[in-house]
Amino acid sequence: DARVTQTPRHKVTEMGQEVTMRCQPILGHNTVFWYRQTMMQGLELLAYFRNRAPLDDSGMPKDRFSAEMPDATLATLKIQPSEPRDSAVYFCASGLETGLNYGYTFGSGTRLTVV
Amino acid sequence: AQSVTQLGSHVSVSEGALVLLRCNYSSSVPPYLFWYVQYPNQGLQLLLKYTSAATLVKGINGFEAEFKKSETSFHLTKPSAHMSDAAEYFCAVDSGTPLVFGKGTRLSVIA
Numbered sequence: 001d002a003r004v005t006q007t008p009r010h011k012v013t014e015m016g017q018e019v020t021m022r023c024q025p026i027l028g029h030n031t032v033f034w035y036r037q038t039m040m041q042g043l044e045l046l047a048y049f050r051n052r053a054p055l056d057d058s059g060m061p062k063d064r065f066s067a068e069m070p071d072a073t074l075a076t077l078k079i080q081p082s083e084p085r086d087s088a089v090y091f092c093a094s095g096l097e098t099g100l101n102y103g104y105t106f107g108s109g110t111r112l113t114v115v
Numbered sequence: 116a117q118s119v120t121q122l123g124s125h126v127s128v129s130e131g132a133l134v135l136l137r138c139n140y141s142s143s144v145p146p147y148l149f150w151y152v153q154y155p156n157q158g159l160q161l162l163l164k165y166t167s168a169a170t171l172v173k174g175i176n177g178f179e180a181e182f183k184k185s186e187t188s189f190h191l192t193k194p195s196a197h198m199s200d201a202a203e204y205f206c207a208v209d210s211g212t213p214l215v216f217g218k219g220t221r222l223s224v225i226a
Contacts, residue, residue, distance in 0.1 A: 004158075033213055043205065043216045056213075091158055097212055102166075103149055104214065106158035 002026045006092050006107035013114055018080040021110045023092030024073055032075045033093040033104060034067055043091075049075065050097060082114045117142040117208045121217035129225050134178075134193040136220050138206030141187065147209040148189040150180055153219075154202045162204070165189060176200070196224045 005024040013019055025032050033048040047057035047067040057067060064083070069075045079086055089111050093104040122137040140146055147166050151159040163174025170182040176199075180191045189206060201224045207214040 031212065042218045045213055048213050050212075093159075103151075103161045103164050106151075106160070108156075108158045 004092055004094050004105050004107035006110050008110060009108065010111045013082055015083055015114055016081040019082045019112060021077045021090055023075040023107060025075060025094030026105055029094035029096050031095045031097045032069060034077050035091040036088045037091060038088045084114045087112055087114050117146060117215050119206050119208050119215055119217035121206050121220050123220055124218065125221045127223040127225060128196045130198055131195050134196045136191040136204050138189045138217060139187050140189060140208045142208055148182060149207040150191050151205045151207060152202050159205060198224050200224055
């Protein structure tokens, strides 16, 4: 089965450090999403791309978060500097947007702990 | 704007009992609706989807959901709960990318 691969699976870092999370979407999928999951807020959309172009990043704190797609096989989410409130599970998902939505495929997530 | 409301953040059922997880949506256009399941320490997995074909949708693991436009609902059911069904379930609506998720319902299954 095709899958979305996220690395690392777990990350513990100190406040103020830079964190980079990586995602390899499913080959052929043209839309990539970054979600954050916390107990308090549930699933929040941070940003998404179509054909590598950013379409919406209004869910991200702009001063510290950035999301990019250097190529079709890699999406990155970077936090600089990290803060304890960024502790969460970050999910990447990919899908094929053709006018009919068949749902997204999620990665296993990166569990981030900022101490 | 579209939205999803999942009634009950936690549902507990006995093994073998009916599972009913409720989802109501709000959408200004005919929606696509989804149920996802999340097992502990895993990502979300697509359970089933409604895309304007049959109103009764069958998914994996014996789950099904019925789209009721008059009630703006898309409730998830399973006739007989199994211990392995214990997980978090998310309803989502799509009236245009991206998906909007509900807050989730945690299902516990009691032996």
